[in-house]
Amino acid sequence: MAGHRSPREATGPPTPHAMDLMNCLSLERLGDDLVRGVCHDGEPPRAFGGQVVAQALTAAARTVPEGRTAHSLHGCFPRAGDTRRPIDYAVERLRDGGSYLSRRVTARQEGETIFALSASFKSAEPGPDRQRPMPPAPGRRTGGRGRGRYGEGSS
Helix, strand or coil, rough: CCCCCCCCHHHCCHHHHHHHHHHHHCCCCEEEEEEECCCCCCCCEEEHHHHHHHHHHHHHHCCCCCCCCEEEEEEEEECCCCCCEEEEEEEEEEEECCCCCEEEEEEEHHHHHEEEEEEEEEEEECCCCCCEEEEEEECCCCCCECCCCCCCCCC
C-alpha cells in the first residue's frame, strides 16, 4: 500500500515494554491452525484474561490474509487458566468471504477449554466514518463546591 508505514517504521525501534508485549504475544507454531502460548510468570497463578484474549486473537489473525483487520470479537472463559502450563490455541476457519472472514479459537490446557473466541476480520472499504468525534471534555474544576456524580449540584 503506497504511503503506508508500519507502526514500527512510524515510531522507531520498540521500547522494552513493547518488547515485553511482543514476547507475550509470541506463539509457537504446532500445526497449520494450532499454536502454543505461555503465560506471564509469577502471581497470581491464574492466567491473565487479557493476555489469553490477545494470544487467541493473534492466533486467529495468523490465518487471515494481509489487509484484513479485526472487526469484532466475542469471548468466554469457562474455566481459569494456570500460568504454570502452556496454552494451546486451535483455530477453526468458519468462513472466508469477500469482505469478512470468521474464525473460532479454542484455548485449552491439558485438553480442558479455558477460553473460546469468535472473531471476524474485514477488508478496508471506502465509505463514511460512523465514529462520532469525542465531545469536548469539561475543564478541571478547582476549589469550591464541585458537581455531583452525574452533574447535579452538591450541597
